[in-house]
Every structure is written in structure tokens, then in C-alpha cells.
Amino acid sequence: MERRARLFIVSGPAGVGKGTLVSRVRSMRPLLGLPVSATTRDPRPGEVDGEAYHFLVEEEFQRRIEKGEFLEWAQVHDHRYGTLKSEVDACLERGESVILEIDVQGGYSVKRLFPDAVLIFVEPPSWDTLVERLKGRGTESAESLALRLQTARKELEQADTYDVRIVNDNLEEATEELARTLEKYERN
Ligand code: 5GP
Numbered sequence: 001m002e003r004r005a006r007l008f009i010v011s012g013p014a015g016v017g018k019g020t021l022v023s024r025v026r027s028m029r030p031l032l033g034l035p036v037s038a039t040t041r042d043p044r045p046g047e048v049d050g051e052a053y054h055f056l057v058e059e060e061f062q063r064r065i066e067k068g069e070f071l072e073w074a075q076v077h078d079h080r081y082g083t084l085k086s087e088v089d090a091c092l093e094r095g096e097s098v099i100l101e102i103d104v105q106g107g108y109s110v111k112r113l114f115p116d117a118v119l120i121f122v123e124p125p126s127w128d129t130l131v132e133r134l135k136g137r138g139t140e141s142a143e144s145l146a147l148r149l150q151t152a153r154k155e156l157e158q159a160d161t162y163d164v165r166i167v168n169d170n171l172e173e174a175t176e177e178l179a180r181t182l183e184k185y186e187r188n
Helices: 018-028 058-066 085-093 104-113 127-137 142-157 171-186
Strands: 007-011 070-076 079-084 098-101 118-123 164-167
Touching (some): 007 018, 007 104, 007 171, 018 098, 058 070, 058 079, 070 085, 070 104, 085 098, 098 104, 118 171, 127 142, 164 171
Parallel strands (some): 007 118, 118 164
């Protein structure tokens, strides 16, 4: 059966493991497009500019908004994050599906522009697991942790507005489920 390239949006609270899931699916399907977002936050240890994100100073981010370079952008926690049109176009030109790993506000913005986009929400098995994972990641200050948990509560309330929900309890199973979801929609 024919497969067609689709635009997928993966959202979910910080610490839910969506980045890991997406990179695992990508290793199964290397051609899958994963545009690199821009952000005004500082890189975490090990994050490479141009790979994890394009790390931009506020003024540069603002300049790019004014030049209309973003497909969408949103204020998440205390920083700005945005999807660059150029990154998405480069992926779409290859005729492959594209995954955007963005927050719920960004997800809704993209869905308005591309009603055919598929919204996938990644959920933790429980609230306590999420808190543990986020603490265990050890990348956040107490203040940043509190902010991320506050945002997580709000995001979890919006899960049922998404087309597909995946519970990330077992990484192996959740990866399979995400891969199956992509294939299902590509055949639709
Ligand atoms: P983190 O700082 O942990 O890398 O990401 C924080 C949040 O920003 C996550 O929920 C992530 O999905 C979201 N995010 C990352 N890139 C983008 C983007 O380009 N646009 C939007 N709207 N959200 C993004």
C-alpha cells in the first residue's frame, strides 16, 4: 500500500521521555525528518548548537520572528522556542514524514496551519513517575523543576485534545507504539 509523508507533532510534559522516544524511532527510520528548533535557553551540558537546538540570544530570536522565519513559536517556561520554516521545508522537500517535538501551544499552532498534521501526546504512567524522572534527570534547578511541573500539569490536562496518546511506561513498547502510529497514519 502507498505511504504518504505526514507531519507529526509529538508533545508531552518535560521529563516524559519524548526526546528519547523520538530519537529511538529515528534510529529505526533514519530518513524521518526531525527539524532542529531554535530556543533562547542556555544549552545543557552535552547539548550541541545546531543539533539539540539552534541556541539564539533574545535579540536574534526576536529578529527572526520579525523576519517571519518561524512556522510557530511559543514561550515555554521562561524561554522562547520556535520551529524554523527553513528546517521544516528542508525535511519536507525530501518527501519524508516530519516529526516536530514541540509543546502543546506550538502543536495547536501547527495544526491550524496544517489540519492534516497528527498530534501525538506522550504521557507518563503516573504523576509520581514524572516527578521522579524529572528530578532524576538532574538538569534542573529547584525553581526550574517547579516551573516545569506546573507546566506539566497544564499540558496533561490537554492530552485528550490530541489525536493519539501514548503512555511511556516501558520504553521498548512505547517506541513500538510510536513507530506503529507513524506507519498507520502514513498509510491513511
Ligand atoms: P527543553 O527546554 O526541556 O528542551 O524543552 C522544553 C519544552 O519546549 C518541551 O515541551 C519542548 O517540546 C518544547 N519545545 C521544543 N522546541 C520547540 C519548538 O520549536 N516550539 C515549541 N512551541 N515548543 C518547543
